[in-house]
Amino acid sequence: MQVYRGLDIGTAKATPAEQAQVQHYLIDCQEIDQRWSVADFIQATEELTAQISQAGDLPLLVGGTGFYLQALLDGYQLGGDKFDQTDLAYREKWQAFAEEKGSQALWDKLDEIDPQAAAKIPVRNRSRIIRALEVYEKTGQRFSDQADQPNPHFEAFIIGLNTDRALLYERINQRVDQMFAAGLLEEARRLYEAGGLALPAGKGIGYKELYPYFEGHISLEEAKADIKQNSRRYAKRQLTWFRNKMQVNWYDLVLHPEDENKIIKDLTAWLNPKEG
Numbered sequence: 534m535q536v537y538r539g540l541d542i543g544t545a546k547a548t549p550a551e552q553a554q555v556q557h558y559l560i561d562c563q564e565i566d567q568r569w570s571v572a573d574f575i576q577a578t579e580e581l582t583a584q585i586s587q588a589g590d591l592p593l594l595v596g597g598t599g600f601y602l603q604a605l606l607d608g609y610q611l612g613g614d615k616f617d618q619t620d621l622a623y624r625e626k627w628q629a630f631a632e633e634k635g636s637q638a639l640w641d642k643l644d645e646i647d648p649q650a651a652a653k654i655p656v657r658n659r660s661r662i663i664r665a666l667e668v669y670e671k672t673g674q675r676f677s678d679q680a681d682q683p684n685p686h687f688e689a690f691i692i693g694l695n696t697d698r699a700l701l702y703e704r705i706n707q708r709v710d711q712m713f714a715a716g717l718l719e720e721a722r723r724l725y726e727a728g729g730l731a732l733p734a735g736k737g738i739g740y741k742e743l744y745p746y747f748e749g750h751i752s753l754e755e756a757k758a759d760i761k762q763n764s765r766r767y768a769k770r771q772l773t774w775f776r777n778k779m780q781v782n783w784y785d786l787v788l789h790p791e792d793e794n795k796i797i798k799d800l801t802a803w804l805n806p807k808e809g
Contacts, residue, residue, distance in 0.1 A: 536563040542717045543739035565734035599774035606687045623667040649677035690803040693781035
């Protein structure tokens, strides 16, 4: 979400002062109506990683979208379309089909050609269903036969920050309150008026929960509560993903701020392993 221009508060984007301290990449590089897929992320990040490494610096990938990070680090082929964009004609065809026939009919089409992929994709997830149909039309192979084939090609020291669950949730609640104090309501209203859920950037947590408030269906306090709840649930899913899918070195800088020195020590040891 931080790739989108104008979405600063709800995405907890680094401030201009913070960005001035160290070079940041892939921030404010997309308009809110532009699609940004995992394939786009991989292509851009691999190019930047090569440039940074060639300059003698260490790339730091910062974020919480586990699938994107795993796809990059493990070199996933992502349905045979690692870098290039699938022909837009395929996407428009299936988008039009979904608009005319509905999500269930779209899912049924996928189930006919690739029941394994359909079983893993909810009927409501149109974009993922369309993606699988695109891949089949373009390559002639089922999405489930191609997708997510790992080929590790990056060495990485993965740092995970976590703390007591109750404390984590309380800090999430506080952060949401701080976002509202900083102007989240106005930022979300601009996104809503620009298209809301119809935009690629319009479905993020912290924004979509406010649309019913703008439409007069719920109170502002109810919208705030929804943002906090969805943020807590997302944090839980993040932790589950990283624990189950990736080799993470965990640290608790809330209860143990001295662990900051341990991170530096562990990272240094990883970068400079002792001989023998």
